[in-house]
Amino acid sequence: AQSVTQLDSHVSVSEGTPVLLRCNYSSSYSPSLFWYVQHPNKGLQLLLKYTSAATLVKGINGFEAEFKKSETSFHLTKPSAHMSDAAEYFCVVSDRRFMRFGAGTRLTVKP
């Protein structure tokens, strides 16, 4: 069975400082992993995905994530937060047919 745990329900950073959103997963297979972002009153938008190619995945808007098999982690990072990054972020593991969503991490960016 596949599952995903987002370790923080809420993260608050100051504008211009680094962002770290943590995600651990469990999977019986070699997993596909995704990060999605949801801005208020919007649908989910794909930030990036890992599908067994390079372990460091670069996404849109300066975000990247590193797949660490030994730690079963897929943390999302960004060197410098922008006010427009404030949103809900979802880590997702795919079990080849269905996506399993984490509970989400709300990112707040302070001026």
Add this chain to the structure above:
Amino acid sequence: ETGVTQTPRHLVMGMTNKKSLKCEQHLGHNAMYWYKQSAKKPLELMFVYNFKEQTENNSVPSRFSPECPNSSHLFLHLHTLQPEDSALYLCASSQDQNGGGTDTQYFGPGTRLTVL
């Protein structure tokens, strides 16, 4: 958001009403999904259609009835709903449900449903 559209964006209905949610994808995909997003809970998969055939019903109550007339359109018919059904209902599509887990799902903006 032009890839997957949903209408209406907001819906308020009484428990005795019948209404329908509509989803349309313009991406040439073969799989479509309905999800329920409630406050403080992970996204819940409700239904999956692959090549117009329903392949998953995730123990959804019968007051929710999906319909997929073709690969581009997906409906969710609602009747005799309960207040706890109030949520954001999201539609998504992907190339193929059986894409080896690598198929990205593209989401619509959702319908915010309030049941009084």
